[in-house]
Amino acid sequence: MIDYIYLTILFPLAGFLINGLFGSKIKNEKIIGIIGSSAVGLSFLFTILSFIQLLNLPIDERTRVVELFTWLNVAGLNIKFAYLVDQLSIVMSLIVTGVGFLIHVYSIGYMHGDKGFWRFFAYLNLFIFAMMNLILGDNFLVLFLGWEGVGLCSYLLIGFYYDRKFEKGTVPEAAKKAFIVNRIGDFGFLLGMFLIYQTFDSLNFLEVFSKAEYFPISETTFSFIALFLFIGATGKSAQIPLYVWLPDAMAGPTPVSALIHAATMVTAGVYMVARASIIFASAPAIMTLVAVIGLLTAFFAATIGLVQTDIKKVLAYSTVSQLGYMFLAAGVGAFGAAIFHVMTHAFFKALLFLGAGSVIHAMHEQQDIRNYGNLKKYMPVTYLTFIIAAFAIAGVPGLSGFFSKDEILWYSYSKGNLTFWIIGALTAVITAFYMFRLVSLTFFGKERFGKDVHPHESPKVMTIPLIVLAFLSIVGGYVGIPEIFSGEGGNALKNWFKPIFAPAEAKLRTFGSHSHFEELLLMGISVAAALSAIYFAYVVYTRKKEIADKTASSVKGLYNTLLNKYYVDEIYESSVIKPILIISEKVLWKVTDNKLIDGIVNGSAKLIYYISIIIRKMQTGVAQFYALIMMIGISVALFWLILTL
Amino acid sequence: MQVPIEYYLILSAFMFSVGVAGVLIRRNAIIILMSIELMLNSANLALITFSSFMGNSIGQIFAFFVMTVAAAEAAIGLAIVIAIFRNKLTVNIDQINLFKW
Amino acid sequence: MNLELILFLILTLVAAFSSVMVITRKNPILSAVYLILNFFALAGIYLLLNAQFLSVVQVIVYAGAIMILFLFVIMLINTENEASILADKKPIKVFAIFIAVLVFAQIAYLIFYSNPAELSNGTIENLIKAGQIESIGRELYTTYILPFLIAGYLLLVATIGAIILAKKKFE
Numbered sequence: 001m002i003d004y005i006y007l008t009i010l011f012p013l014a015g016f017l018i019n020g021l022f023g024s025k026i027k028n029e030k031i032i033g034i035i036g037s038s039a040v041g042l043s044f045l046f047t048i049l050s051f052i053q054l055l056n057l058p059i060d061e062r063t064r065v066v067e068l069f070t071w072l073n074v075a076g077l078n079i080k081f082a083y084l085v086d087q088l089s090i091v092m093s094l095i096v097t098g099v100g101f102l103i104h105v106y107s108i109g110y111m112h113g114d115k116g117f118w119r120f121f122a123y124l125n126l127f128i129f130a131m132m133n134l135i136l137g138d139n140f141l142v143l144f145l146g147w148e149g150v151g152l153c154s155y156l157l158i159g160f161y162y163d164r165k166f167e168k169g170t171v172p173e174a175a176k177k178a179f180i181v182n183r184i185g186d187f188g189f190l191l192g193m194f195l196i197y198q199t200f201d202s203l204n205f206l207e208v209f210s211k212a213e214y215f216p217i218s219e220t221t222f223s224f225i226a227l228f229l230f231i232g233a234t235g236k237s238a239q240i241p242l243y244v245w246l247p248d249a250m251a252g253p254t255p256v257s258a259l260i261h262a263a264t265m266v267t268a269g270v271y272m273v274a275r276a277s278i279i280f281a282s283a284p285a286i287m288t289l290v291a292v293i294g295l296l297t298a299f300f301a302a303t304i305g306l307v308q309t310d311i312k313k314v315l316a317y318s319t320v321s322q323l324g325y326m327f328l329a330a331g332v333g334a335f336g337a338a339i340f341h342v343m344t345h346a347f348f349k350a351l352l353f354l355g356a357g358s359v360i361h362a363m364h365e366q367q368d369i370r371n372y373g374n375l376k377k378y379m380p381v382t383y384l385t386f387i388i389a390a391f392a393i394a395g396v397p398g399l400s401g402f403f404s405k406d407e408i409l410w411y412s413y414s415k416g417n418l419t420f421w422i423i424g425a426l427t428a429v430i431t432a433f434y435m436f437r438l439v440s441l442t443f444f445g446k447e448r449f450g451k452d453v454h455p456h457e458s459p460k461v462m463t464i465p466l467i468v469l470a471f472l473s474i475v476g477g478y479v480g481i482p483e484i485f486s487g488e489g490g491n492a493l494k495n496w497f498k499p500i501f502a503p504a505e506a507k508l509r510t511f512g513s514h515s516h517f518e519e520l521l522l523m524g525i526s527v528a529a530a531l532s533a534i535y536f537a538y539v540v541y542t543r544k545k546e547i548a549d550k551t552a553s554s555v556k557g558l559y560n561t562l563l564n565k566y567y568v569d570e571i572y573e574s575s576v577i578k579p580i581l582i583i584s585e586k587v588l589w590k591v592t593d594n595k596l597i598d599g600i601v602n603g604s605a606k607l608i609y610y611i612s613i614i615i616r617k618m619q620t621g622v623a624q625f626y627a628l629i630m631m632i633g634i635s636v637a638l639f640w641l642i643l644t645l
Numbered sequence: 646m647q648v649p650i651e652y653y654l655i656l657s658a659f660m661f662s663v664g665v666a667g668v669l670i671r672r673n674a675i676i677i678l679m680s681i682e683l684m685l686n687s688a689n690l691a692l693i694t695f696s697s698f699m700g701n702s703i704g705q706i707f708a709f710f711v712m713t714v715a716a717a718e719a720a721i722g723l724a725i726v727i728a729i730f731r732n733k734l735t736v737n738i739d740q741i742n743l744f745k746w
Numbered sequence: 747m748n749l750e751l752i753l754f755l756i757l758t759l760v761a762a763f764s765s766v767m768v769i770t771r772k773n774p775i776l777s778a779v780y781l782i783l784n785f786f787a788l789a790g791i792y793l794l795l796n797a798q799f800l801s802v803v804q805v806i807v808y809a810g811a812i813m814i815l816f817l818f819v820i821m822l823i824n825t826e827n828e829a830s831i832l833a834d835k836k837p838i839k840v841f842a843i844f845i846a847v848l849v850f851a852q853i854a855y856l857i858f859y860s861n862p863a864e865l866s867n868g869t870i871e872n873l874i875k876a877g878q879i880e881s882i883g884r885e886l887y888t889t890y891i892l893p894f895l896i897a898g899y900l901l902l903v904a905t906i907g908a909i910i911l912a913k914k915k916f917e
Contacts, residue, residue, distance in 0.1 A: 622738070622739070624668070627669060628838070628842050628845065631846070632845060635849050638853070639852065642859075645859060648794070650865070652754065655854055656762065658853040658854055659850060661849075661850075661853070662853075663768075666846035667768065669839070669845070669846065670769070675774050676774055680768070682808070683781070686785065686808070690791065693795050696795075697795040697873055697877065698862075699865055700873050701876055705797055705800055708797075709800065709882070712803060712804075712807050713901060714900065715808075716807060717900050718904075720907075721911070723908070724907065726823070727823065727911070727912045728912060730823045
């Protein structure tokens with residue numbers, strides 16, 4: 001099956017082509033939906049089969065390269081269009097196609113009646129196609145192809161409702177923002193790629209990584225490569241300072257937010273860092289930077305999430321925050337934990353977004369949680385699944401989020417230091433609090449919506465994916481039970497990833513051992529804090545709303561700062577965008593373009609004009625005169641002939 | 646062959662120069678066309694001379710083609726002269742200055 | 747002084763004289779008549795060069811067809827005589843004549859200097875054979891069949907073009 005892995009990429013492409021080219025002719029939503037979903041479903045099926053085959057192979061044979069064709073062969077640069085199937089890429093593929101399939105099915109219900117139904121499915125399939133290229137690519141260039149492809153799909157899907165308003169601007173503006181901010185990151189990624197090619201003379205993963213492991217290459221070089229790659233990752237995965245696009249990406253349809261801006265595309269940065277783990281591991285300074293950036297992002301995004309009132313905005317900041325966790329894990333060297341969190345996060349965050357979509361759908365596009373309340377009465381399935389996801393993200397023991405988050409927190413202490421752990425745990429507490437603020441305001445308390453709104457449960461085609469994802473959110477964590485519970489070598493996922501991350505971990509060489517007691521203690525503290533935060537949020541936002549209002553008014557300055565997201569957008573506006581606009585207008589346009597470039601162009605034209613006024617007198621229009629000139633020329637030529645005889 | 650090859654070639658060069666002078670100084674378009682015929686004939690003379698002295702017929706075949714082209718050129722040229730005359734009522738090329746800016 | 751040289755000199759004098767007359771006559775009809783004379787003289791020179799076929803073609807095509815065309819056109823459009831050839835723009839015309847003389851001098855210099863006589867390597871039989879209609883015909887219909895066909899095509903196009911150009915009204 002592995003040899004046919006390209007089929008998993010061809011199916012979504014075929015779906016995209018069918019829906020994209022003929023979608024407007026088909027018109028029947030059912031057929032379009034089935035084509036779109038089954039393309040991804042088949043892709044999922046093939047991924048599972050490949051996964052099973054990989055599982056049955058001996059451990060040291062679990063890296064397979066599937067070559068399709070030679071893409072570029074220019075002056076020593078030989079790039080093959082090939083796919084790399086190994087433990088890491090197959091897990092990511094499973095997540096992308098599996099969650100992607102569920103979201104496709106969900107979208108059939110959610111997008112029902114939309115005039116761009118076929119366009120939506122075409123874009124989604126194109127996205128899956130690009131994402132699979134990103135994951136399975138066997139070299140940096142194929143990865144970059146997917147990287148840009150998902151960026152494009154993200155842009156297209158954020159701008160899906162291109163005729164609507166979004167917050168202070170319009171939807172296309174939000175889409176453009178996402179695209180441009182991503183470009184900044186991509187620029188860094190490109191530089192990193194160039195540097196890799198210069199250093200290793202190859203872009204092929206296996207070649208680069210084996211050279212990185214054994215060749216004597218200076219740490220500075222590694223640092224620059226890792227830094228540039230990380231800049232790319234901050235763009236794609238919405239980390240400080242390039243996270244600003246993700247909240248605005250919520251302008252897209254909710255399934256898109258679930259698929260692209262929560263479960264899959266934004267984790268591409270984490271995947272890339274994990275893929276290039278050996279390079280990062282060779283640059284300890286950048287590793288610390290990754291961890292710190294991840295931690296800061298996690299913390300700040302979580303605090304912003306505390307006060308947001310738009311249901312999708314809360315989830316968006318929560319996503320940014322969780323991505324920060326993943327980078328924290330990668331930064332301290334726990335790449336496996338990062339990918340583990342990618343997986344569990346994909347389950348519960350997709351579920352949260354889909355649940356939010358279900359609520360928004362029921363409430364007629366109302367997204368302000370202050371206008372919800374007591375929805376559990378009307379939407380039992382959505383309520384149940386949503387709360388499971390909320391428990392999972394809050395880190396309640398037994399659910400998937402607990403395992404992955406706890407693993408990250410533990411590594412942030414054991415491989416990092418106590419400060420990392422404290423901020424990380426604090427973030428976990430805040431996460432639990434704002435998630436249950438959201439849950440309480442949405443599903444509990446009094447009904448705060450108008451009499452004319454009649455919430456209803458969503459159709460089966462939407463609730464079934466919710467149930468499946470809820471199931472996965474519960475059991476998804478059991479592939480990575482911590483070793484204190486499962487014994488030495490009992491963490492199945494860790495063992496699975498071992499061959500991939502072993503070189504990087506060997507290079508990092510963390511000394512010192514930590515006792516089981518420490519681990520249990522820290523786990524206990526964070527869990528207890530999270531649970532009390534959940535209870536506190538539930539009480540405050542269902543029964544004693546005045547506490548929240550009072551706190552908000554007593555720290556008005558802080559509250560407004562959080563509500564305005566630390567004014568980061570405004571700071572960027574005044575520090576980056578305004579200067580660029582001013583320089584563009586005052587200098588580049590009015591001086592460089594108008595005076596310099598136009599001056600050169602017009603000046604040369606004028607020069608020729610004045611010369612022509614003199615020279616055109618030669619053009620008498622009398623043919624005989626021209627013939628005379630020609631004869632003079634012939635005479636001169638004859639002179640030359642005579643002289644050379 | 647009693648006559649040296651140079652004699653023929655000089656005659657050819659002379660006729661060519663006369664043709665050139667005719668093209669350059671005359672104003673009557675028909676006479677200019679005749680001067681062109683003179684130049685073509687001088688070229689023919691050179692071709693045939695070389696052909697004869699070298700003992701193969703290629704030069705003569707070329708002269709034959711030159712005659713074909715000359716016939717075509719004369720037909721077209723005279724047709725143009727007629728067309729111009731119909732429009733301008735003159736064949737004086739000083740008054741036919743369509744090239745002038 | 748043998749017969750061939752005498753004949754050559756006479757024909758050359760006629761050709762040179764008539765060519766000068768062509769470009770100096772004010773009346774186009776006189777020019778055309780001198781041009782016919784020039785062509786006949788050239789036909790004679792071709793005979794001296796053992797090019798019988800081309801000599802005949804020269805008379806038929808040039809003197810017989812092309813010049814008749816010229817005469818017809820001259821009569822059709824009835825042009826007035828030029829007052830004087832060097833009447834206006836005299837400096838330019840003098841300069842043009844100078845250029846023509848200069849070119850002649852240059853070519854003459856080249857002819858004598860490059861010694862073309864060493865090219866003449868054919869035997870007598872070859873020389874005679876080269877101008878015969880048989881050898882020219884064989885070459886034309888074998889080696890040069892494609893240019894020959896193209897030449898025919900060119901004449902067809904020229905015929906059509908001449909008709910279209912000379913027609914009274916374009917449709």
